[in-house]
Amino acid sequence: MSDHDQLLVIVDPVARRSDGESVRIAKDVLSAGAEAKICLPDCPEEFSRALSRRGSRRPVVLGDDRSLLRAVTLLQRDRAALALVPIGPPGALEIAYGLGVPRGAVAAARTVLDGAVRSLDLLVDDSDGVVLGDLRVPAAPVPAAGTAPSVWGTCRSLVRTLVRPAPVVPGVRTHRLRVEADGVLLADVDAPVAAVTARPREGGVGTAEVVVHPAAADPPRRAVAGSLTVSGPDFRYRADGRIAGPVRRRTWTVRAGAWGLTLPREAVPPV
Structure with a gap:
């Protein structure tokens, strides 16, 4: 049996608690098509330890975006x-x-067995944080986890309305940031911006692709850069939906082909 057929299946504890049936189905499909070692970590430390001891086995994570980000953070230095x-x-x-990961436990598990690896780039910051998709500076405000906007948000809006009339057009928040792409200055603190993505x-x-969104009515400034x-x-x-900081300076660098993800073969371009 080849290394490709030897899997290390790591089941995130949140996935086990939230949808045990999908976990069972995925494990059955994977075990029927390959030699699968099943790992059931109970905490992030055990998750990390299992990945570090994977040997020649191909890691398969059963979980959500949070699990994916944790695995990529741990594996990207090896370009695994x-x-x-x-x-x-x-x-x-x-x-x-x-x-491009398929929806559904059965389709995704079959892709693990029959798919192909697509090499992907990664944004890595100077504190070893990773970004798989979208980065936004600064973070857009969002409701705190566990709050109920329909109750507390409505109450605050009602109080503000009673105290003073609500503005017809909300103002755009501006930020004084210095933005450099590959050393080229795109914005400075004397020209406020609405956001950088x-x-x-x-x-x-x-x-x-870097986009600076000016606070004024000027068109966005775009650049293609490696840092x-x-x-x-x-x-x-905000990196992949997670909020980080505060910081006064941060540099992100693109690492080409820093990791690979198994996807349906039709989604992977030929080499």
Whole structure:
């Protein structure tokens, strides 16, 4: 049996608790088509330890975007490939689906067995954080986890309305940031911006598309670059839906072909 047929199947504990039936189905499909060692970590430390001891086995994660990000963070230094069987609510799998992972435990498990590895780029920051998809600086405000916008948000809106009339057109928040792409200055602190966004370009070309959104009515400024540096007053940023910071300076660098993901063969371009 080849190394390709030897799998290390790591089942995220959240996936086990949230959808045990899909986990069971995926395990049955994988075990029927390959030699599969099943690992059931109970914490992030055990998850990391299992990946580090994978040997020649191909890692397969059963979980959501959070599990995928954890695995890529641990494997990207080795430029290793992995596969994902998505388990969780759709809102927790936006990154996976955006990358082309099939929906459903059966389809995804069959892709693990019959698919092909697509080499993908990665944005890595100077604190070893990774970005698989979208980066936004600064982070857009979102409701805190566990809050109920329909109750507390409505109450606050009602109080503000009673105290003073609501503005007809909400103002655009501006930020004083210095933005450099491959050392080229795109914005400075004397010209406020609404946001900066970046995303690795498709095709594994080792660059990201950077867009600076001015606070004024000027058109966005775009650049294609291998690195992005943002500095200025304390700011937070959103990477793949996660909020990080505050920081005063952060540099992201594109690592070409830093990891691989098993996808349906029709989604992987020929070499």
